[in-house]
Amino acid sequence: MALVWPSLRGELAAPDAGARFEVLLDRLDDLSPRIEALEVGVALVDVTGLEPMHGSERRVAARAVTLADVYPVRAGIGDNRWLAALAARLARARTDDATARAACLILPAGEGRTTLAGLPIGLLPAEPAIRDRFSLFGLTSMGQLAGLPRSAVAAQFGAAGERLQALARGEDPRTLVPRRRPERLATTVRFEPPAEGTTEITLALRRAATGLTDPLRGRHLAPGRATLTLHREAAPPLTVSLALPEPSTEPDWIARLLLARLEAEVRSRPAADADDEPRITAIGLVLDRLTNPAARQLPAFEPQAGRWEELRWSLERVGARFGSGRLWRAVADRPTAALPERQSRLVEIGIENAAGADR
Amino acid sequence: MTRLHATHPLVQVETDTAGTPIRLRLDGTTYAEVGICNRWRVADDWWRDPVARAYFKLVTRDGLLCTIFLDENRGTWHLERIFD
Numbered sequence: 518m519a520l521v522w523p524s525l526r527g528e529l530a531a532p533d534a535g536a537r538f539e540v541l542l543d544r545l546d547d548l549s550p551r552i553e554a555l556e557v558g559v560a561l562v563d564v565t566g567l568e569p570m571h572g573s574e575r576r577v578a579a580r581a582v583t584l585a586d587v588y589p590v591r592a593g594i595g596d597n598r599w600l601a602a603l604a605a606r607l608a609r610a611r612t613d614d615a616t617a618r619a620a621c622l623i624l625p626a627g628e629g630r631t632t633l634a635g636l637p638i639g640l641l642p643a644e645p646a647i648r649d650r651f652s653l654f655g656l657t658s659m660g661q662l663a664g665l666p667r668s669a670v671a672a673q674f675g676a677a678g679e680r681l682q683a684l685a686r687g688e689d690p691r692t693l694v695p696r697r698r699p700e701r702l703a704t705t706v707r708f709e710p711p712a713e714g715t716t717e718i719t720l721a722l723r724r725a726a727t728g729l730t731d732p733l734r735g736r737h738l739a740p741g742r743a744t745l746t747l748h749r750e751a752a753p754p755l756t757v758s759l760a761l762p763e764p765s766t767e768p769d770w771i772a773r774l775l776l777a778r779l780e781a782e783v784r785s786r787p788a789a790d791a792d793d794e795p796r797i798t799a800i801g802l803v804l805d806r807l808t809n810p811a812a813r814q815l816p817a818f819e820p821q822a823g824r825w826e827e828l829r830w831s832l833e834r835v836g837a838r839f840g841s842g843r844l845w846r847a848v849a850d851r852p853t854a855a856l857p858e859r860q861s862r863l864v865e866i867g868i869e870n871a872a873g874a875d876r
Numbered sequence: 877m878t879r880l881h882a883t884h885p886l887v888q889v890e891t892d893t894a895g896t897p898i899r900l901r902l903d904g905t906t907y908a909e910v911g912i913c914n915r916w917r918v919a920d921d922w923w924r925d926p927v928a929r930a931y932f933k934l935v936t937r938d939g940l941l942c943t944i945f946l947d948e949n950r951g952t953w954h955l956e957r958i959f960d
Binding site for chain 1: 918927
């Protein structure tokens with residue numbers, strides 16, 4: 518079991534720290550099928566049985582460090598989560614290499630108790646009160662605590678003491694709880710020869726959206742976000758991403774919203790660039806943030822609600838096309854307010870988390 | 877249909893000794909004969925940013941029906957609503 522501890526801690530205040538750590542977890546998923554995110558910045562990776570694929574434990578750790586990419590990383594490998602966490606905590610970067618961005622420590626398998634024996638007892642995750650009592654009894658190393666009879670430790674320190682003694686002996690019964698990898702569906706449609714007009718792209722996008730959403734409908738899942746990438750001839754790819762107003766398996770609406778967003782994106786670029794549009798060689802569609810949408814039968818039971826839903830999607834589409842600050846809805850939510858200007862307010866119609874946030 | 881002016885443009889108002897509007901100047905037009913349809917006061921937000929307004933619903937001889945108010949804190953007259 519390995520613990521990977523990228524030094525994100527200094528950046529935890531950043532609003533995107535969680536999202537960046539998710540990206541790192543996705544990368545670690547490629548290393549091992551069993552990953553647990555302990556908290557933002559700390560990941561537990563089960564490397565058991567990975568030797569035939571990736572080589573020795575040190576190689577696995579090196580690979581994890583590579584996946585962490587830009588972050589300085591402290592990695593630790595041990596038999597269980599306690600030993601892995603302790604190894605990561607004790608890992609120190611090589612002092613002869615000032616540029617080293619990674620530190621790794623491997624506690625040899627099966628030798629946990631021996632290795633811990635000489636370490637200070639202060640490394641155990643003990644309450645301050647228990648820590649004080651350890652020092653009263655003259656216990657300074659983990660080896661001293663590990664060597665005491667279990668019943669004596671239980672009598673003096675209770676259940677917490679027993680647990681700490683197990684840790685001092687290198688034992689940790691807690692198992693890894695693997696995270697469920699967020700599912701994303703992706704497809705690519707290639708054009709030969711490259712497409713020039715929007716008609717071909719529209720049809721291909723609808724077909725791609727249908728291909729991805731049909732199987733989802735059977736699983737009662739719907740995507741909450743769609744990302745469209747245009748691969749262009751002799752030009753960098755153009756990506757638009759949008760959070761859907763609500764999870765939907767309607768391929769037509771998804772395609773329309775994406776095209777509206779794409780249109781807005783193209784219009785926002787400098788005119789000189791728009792004159793000579795490169796041809797499209799392929800489009801990529803990704804659907805993610807899959808959730809189980811609440812079961813609804815609005816058209817059957819409530820035609821008015823069904824029509825409103827349709828109108829809302831249309832307005833979202835118009836909003837996506839013409840940008841923010843163009844469409845507003847009057848909401849009369851305080852009809853009894855004394856001042857007339859406070860009886861109603863204007864709410865912008867548009868898709869929150871517009872393109873850009875996820876690009 | 878009415879038009880609510882959220883920005884409350886200033887209007888020029890001439891009052892009698894009791895403070896009741898008798899003449900109104902709006903968009904360059906002076907309305908000399910003004911009839912009062914209704915009047916009321918609104919006092920709100922006294923605990924943070926006090927609002928005190930004396931409202932008048934007016935009708936002119938030309939058929940203009942509107943609501944104006946006197947901002948009692950600033951002493952200015954404002955147009956709030958025009959009824960079509």
